[in-house]
Amino acid sequence: MRLATHNAEYDWKELWISIxxxxxxxxxxxxxxxxxxGVGQLIADTLALLQLAISGADSFLPTPQSVHELVxxxxxxxxxxxxxxxxxxxxxxxxxxxxxxxxxxxxDVTLFYSEKIGSTGAKEASDALRIIVQExxxxxxxxxxxxxxxxxx
Numbered sequence: 001m002r003l004a005t006h007n008a009e010y011d012w013k014e015l016w017i018s019i020x021x022x023x024x025x026x027x028x029x030x031x032x033x034x035x036x037x038g039v040g041q042l043i044a045d046t047l048a049l050l051q052l053a054i055s056g057a058d059s060f061l062p063t064p065q066s067v068h069e070l071v072x073x074x075x076x077x078x079x080x081x082x083x084x085x086x087x088x089x090x091x092x093x094x095x096x097x098x099x100x101x102x103x104x105x106x107x108d109v110t111l112f113y114s115e116k117i118g119s120t121g122a123k124e125a126s127d128a129l130r131i132i133v134q135e136x137x138x139x140x141x142x143x144x145x146x147x148x149x150x151x152x153x
Contacts, residue, residue: 012066016073019050023079032085040091043084044099051102054109062134067141071132074110075117076125081106081142110145 033039057067093099117128
């Protein structure tokens with residue numbers, strides 16, 4: 001008997017928007033959510049998931065466009081992502097905690113592309129995406145060397 005294989009098509013951009021939306025929500029509502037318990041673990045796990053996705057993007061995303069969309073969404077959400085440093089500090093996470101390591105990795109990638117975009121004076125989203133495409137196509141996806149990549153569980 002032969003098993004049928006299915007190539008599921010995923011809307012990767014929607015996944016990135018959802019994950020980053022969750023992180024944005026958690027950053028915006030942190031003061032309220034702090035008393036509910038478990039928010040720190042949710043943040044750390046979500047950051048770890050995002051770091052793992054970024055570090056392995058070239059190996060599992062089906063098209064270069066999917067990689068470009070991931071990077072674009074990171075840059076677009078750089079403000080809420082940066083707020084998580086303060087949140088992790090408030091939670092008492094040590095600088096070498098998994099959440100802080102993941103956040104450093106994510107922010108390094110985000111800052112790298114933000115600076116590339118900023119150096120060109122791009123104002124429009126289409127210009128920012130064009131710069132990301134050029135940079136990724138020319139040099140590959142930026143991979144921070146200072147942090148260790150996390151392995152999937």
